[in-house]
Amino acid sequence: MPAHTGSAPPRDAAADAPPHEPDLRHHGDAEVRGTEGALTDLTDLAVNVRSGTPPAWLKARIAASLDGLAAYPDGRAARRAVAARHGLPVERVLLTSGAAEAFVLIARAVRARRPVVVHPQFTEPEAALRDAGHDVTRVLLDERDGFRLDPAAVPEDADLVVVGNPTNPTSALHPAGVLAGLARPGRTLVVDEAFMDAVPGEREALAGRTDLPGLVVLRSLTKTWGLAGLRIGYALAAADTVAALERAQPLWPVSSPALAAAEACCAPKALAEAAAAAEAIAVDRAHLLARLGEFPQIRAAGPAAGPFVLIRLPDADGVRAALRARGFAVRRGDTFPGLGPGWLRLAVRDRATTDRFVAALGEVLG
Structure with missing residues (x-):
């Protein structure tokens, strides 16, 4: 797997790379399920869906739609609503079955000779590209830089670039200007903004921009609104790109x-x-970061901007198992390219839940 590093100072990527090939199909929901696949009663810090959702008013809207299940879905009203929300014409909007479907459509519909995925990030883009027969180049960001993106690390001949903002699992928020600088004619720039609505003011967002060639912005409604089981997201792109992606949809x-x-x-x-x-x-x-700061053996990646934080600590896998035994599910980090077995991702929860978690963590770390 080709890999480049986007960091300073330079490092030996081969020496620092994890000793195993990460499982790109492992996701946080696996941490909260039992051996038979049923959900457990663990306190969930593994899945980045806002707790207490969906709200009652949204459940009522969804329930009301069930009376129309005999008819085929008509997405025109929803498409207009998304377009209006971002100040775009409807032909620049494509509704998808969650943001994950959009990665599959891009992998199938966008012709790319040198696709690049910036890691660590959500693994589904690379998995979808691989499944579609692409040879993927990885750009690996460095924790010593707070996993910030150096645009010079992206190969000049990359004609498809995928990057998350804010990035899962690092919680890094890349400046909009840095990402915009990656756009150019002949390149498709995919920015996964699935967690951008969890950033106050949605600062650094590119959704709604029409001046950047090849830009595709992906959004998800499953995280903030608790709709992971319903599957709803959308892509924002030029009309011809939207049309190409739509042709790849069922x-x-x-x-x-x-x-x-x-x-x-x-x-x-x-x-x-x-x-x-x-x-x-x-x-x-x-509050979560302050409490984690009480443990000298824990180092949090930062600054964090998403609804989750990434931490490094000794024996992370053993700590994860011990926390599970105490009723808490956390996300392993070694399935993300560019990370290794010393990392865990924690979803942000309310202060009371965090305090209970930190008490259990204190027991585990002694």
């Missing part, structure tokens, strides 16, 4: 309940609620 890819949710979550009141949630997450994240 008929009626988004269900009527998911379309109802998309329309509802783009309403002004919903956007205001999401903005308030982002502010609350920032406060809760600061």
